[in-house]
Every structure is written in C-alpha cells, then in structure tokens.
Amino acid sequence: MATIVLSPTTATIPTQTAVRLRCPACRANGSFEPIIPNDVRAVSGETLGVRKCPHPKCGALVFFILQKDSTFVSYPAERIDFDTSGIPTSVHDAFEEAITCHSDECYVASAIMVRKTLELICHDRGATGANLKERLAALKGKVILPQELFDGLDDLRLLGNDAAHVESQIFDQVGKQEAEVGIELTKEILKAAYQYSSLLSKLRALKKVP
Numbered sequence: 001m002a003t004i005v006l007s008p009t010t011a012t013i014p015t016q017t018a019v020r021l022r023c024p025a026c027r028a029n030g031s032f033e034p035i036i037p038n039d040v041r042a043v044s045g046e047t048l049g050v051r052k053c054p055h056p057k058c059g060a061l062v063f064f065i066l067q068k069d070s071t072f073v074s075y076p077a078e079r080i081d082f083d084t085s086g087i088p089t090s091v092h093d094a095f096e097e098a099i100t101c102h103s104d105e106c107y108v109a110s111a112i113m114v115r116k117t118l119e120l121i122c123h124d125r126g127a128t129g130a131n132l133k134e135r136l137a138a139l140k141g142k143v144i145l146p147q148e149l150f151d152g153l154d155d156l157r158l159l160g161n162d163a164a165h166v167e168s169q170i171f172d173q174v175g176k177q178e179a180e181v182g183i184e185l186t187k188e189i190l191k192a193a194y195q196y197s198s199l200l201s202k203l204r205a206l207k208k209v210p
Helices: 089-103 107-124 132-139 147-164 176-205
Strands: 003-005 018-022 029-034 041-043 046-052 061-066 072-075
Touching: 018 061, 018 072, 089 107, 089 176, 107 132, 107 147, 107 176, 132 147, 147 176
Parallel strands: none
Antiparallel strands: 003 018, 018 029, 029 046, 041 046, 046 061, 061 072
C-alpha cells in the first residue's frame, strides 16, 4: 500500500500532498506531485486527488483517495514488481495477468493465472504429461531448479486448482496472502528458468580473453 506524505503546511484538506508509491505503469518508485495547484477535494469525508508519475518517460496519472479510516487507495492500483527480461511472451503475458488480478483484488483469478503460467512454462520447455502434475514432474529434466522450488511448483498447482474448483480444497481459502505468496514463488521460478543463465552469460562476457 502506498504511503501518503503531507506537506508541512497541510490544512484539513492537504492541497499540496505528495504521494510516494510505485508507478502502476512504469513500476518505478517515486514521489508523485500535484499536476495543478490546489487540486485536492473533500467528498463525503474522503480526500480525493490526481497525481503524476515524476519520471519523464512515463508521466502516468494516478487517482488517489484518502478514506475516512485513513486508508490510502490509488487507481490504477500499485502492482507487484516483476522483471520481464528473458521470459517468453506467452509466459510473460499470463503472469502479468496474474499480477493485474492481484492489484485489482481479484485473488482467485490471480491464482488461476499463476497456474496458467506454470502450464505455459511446461509447454515452452517441452515438459509433457497427461496433467499438470505430470508435466511439472517432467519439468525437472528440462530446467535446473533447487528441490525446494520444485516442491513449491506442486503447491502452486494445488493453489490454482483450489481457485478453479470447489472440491477437495487443500488451502483454507484463496485470498490476498495466498495470491501474493503464489506470485512471489512464481517470480523465483521464472528467474531460475529464464534469467539466471542470462545473468551468468553477461558476467562471463566481462572476463578478459586469456
């Protein structure tokens, strides 16, 4: 959740409020400033305003609400950060949708898209089987991952299964915390599957030629 920072001259309505958050468009952290003076309004006890991403190549607009209970909400919502380098388009698009669903508080849909991301990783790496459980097992011969991440793959499969079906529930619920942990674990799997080798190649390329 973003942090709202009020200026020293703040009155009852903070007309010059700067808002610190990660931009939902470019994902860079920054202090979002007003785009016009005195633009903040009070409506039904809530404070409303619009702020602009400070990065010159972005400039995305964010609408914010400071609610009666002092909860700060921004639209578009902040998104979990995600390095897309080296990840195939189909895998990337599915995982981006999982992150989008999470930011919009659609946690069941987010878990389902995490499961789809796993399906696409298996397809991209040629891991076959009659079902996702078998395909994830076959992935062990295609991708070098720590055993702990392979164990986590099956937990992610079950999380997505619980999100899609009402029978044989493994998790008590599929909510915010479950979706966030699923996304964070998937990020680590994507790093291991697509990004570590590229990073090592870049490092080796910096070595002097004997």
